[in-house]
Amino acid sequence: MLESKLIRLKEDLELEKPTMIVGLPGVGLVGKLVAEHLVDELKAEKVMEVYSPHFPPQVLVNADCTVRPVSNSIYLGRANERDIIFLVGDHQSTTSPGHYELCSLYLDLAEELKVSRIYTLGGYPTGKLTYEETILGVTNSTDLIGELKGYGVEFRESEPSGGIVGASGLLVAFSLMRGIDAACLMGMTPGYMMDPKSAQFLLKMLCSILGIEVNTESLEKKAEEMENIVEKLKEKEEQQKIQEIKPSEEDLRYIG
Numbered sequence: 622m623l624e625s626k627l628i629r630l631k632e633d634l635e636l637e638k639p640t641m642i643v644g645l646p647g648v649g650l651v652g653k654l655v656a657e658h659l660v661d662e663l664k665a666e667k668v669m670e671v672y673s674p675h676f677p678p679q680v681l682v683n684a685d686c687t688v689r690p691v692s693n694s695i696y697l698g699r700a701n702e703r704d705i706i707f708l709v710g711d712h713q714s715t716t717s718p719g720h721y722e723l724c725s726l727y728l729d730l731a732e733e734l735k736v737s738r739i740y741t742l743g744g745y746p747t748g749k750l751t752y753e754e755t756i757l758g759v760t761n762s763t764d765l766i767g768e769l770k771g772y773g774v775e776f777r778e779s780e781p782s783g784g785i786v787g788a789s790g791l792l793v794a795f796s797l798m799r800g801i802d803a804a805c806l807m808g809m810t811p812g813y814m815m816d817p818k819s820a821q822f823l824l825k826m827l828c829s830i831l832g833i834e835v836n837t838e839s840l841e842k843k844a845e846e847m848e849n850i851v852e853k854l855k856e857k858e859e860q861q862k863i864q865e866i867k868p869s870e871e872d873l874r875y876i877g
Contacts, residue, residue: 625673638737639704649816651808652742655824656709662835665698675719676712700833713787724791739803741789746812753809754822760804761797817843
C-alpha cells in the first residue's frame with residue numbers, strides 16, 4: 622500500500638527552537654492565506670515536499686501547461702532572529718486515516734527539528750456576512766491560554782462546539798504527546814468563500830504573538846476586493862428579504 626512521503630530538498634537543517642506555522646486549506650482559506658503571505662514576505666525557502674495517496678487524485682496545471690501532483694510543502698523562514706517553519710499546501714487529506722497518518726508525519730518532523738511551539742491557523746464559520754476582529758483560540762495546555770489572552774486571543778468555554786476537523790485540530794491535540802506546546806488560532810469568517818479580510822485580522826494577531834512586522838499591502842488589496850463582493854451579497858440578501866415580506870397583487874385580492 623502506498624504511504625505518505627516526505628521529500629527533502631535540503632538536508633542538515635540547523636535550527637534553534639523553531640516555531641511551526643500550519644496554514645493548510647480550510648474554512649474561508651483563512652489559515653492558508655496568512656501562512657502563504659508570510660512565506661512570501663519573509664522570502665522563506667522551500668526545503669521539503671509532502672506527497673500522499675490521501676490527497677485528491679488530481680494534478681495541477683502550471684502556467685506553461687505542464688502538470689504537477691498535488692502536494693504540501695515545508696518552508697523555512699527567519700524573522701526577528703527566530704526560525705519559523707511553515708507547512709502550507711494544496712490540500713488536506715480526503716480520508717480519516719490519512720489525516721492521522723499525515724499528522725504523525727508532520728509531528729515526526731517537528732520533533733526532529735526540535736520545534737518549540739506549533740500554531741495552526743484556520744477559520745471559524747459564523748454564517749453571517751459581517752466581520753469582526755475576534756480571534757478565537759484553543760490550546761493543548763492551560764498554561765498557554767494566559768499568554769495568548771495577553772495578545773487578545775479569545776477563549777470561549779467548549780468552543781468551537783462541534784470541535785475542529787482536520788490538521789488544525791489534530792496537530793494541536795497530538796503535539797501534547799510529543800511535549801510540544803500548540804495552539805489553534807481561528808479568524809471569524811462567513812465561511813462561504815475565500816476570506817482575505819478575516820486573514821488580515823489573523824495575520825495581525827499572529828505577527829504580534831511572534832513579534833514580527835511584515836508588509837500587508839497585497840492581503841489588504843484582496844480584502845478590499847472581497848469586501849466589495851460581500852457588500853453586493855448583502856444588498857442581494859436584503860432585496861430578497863423585502864420581496865419575501867412584500868405581498869403580491871394576488872395576495873392583496875384576498876384581504877377583506
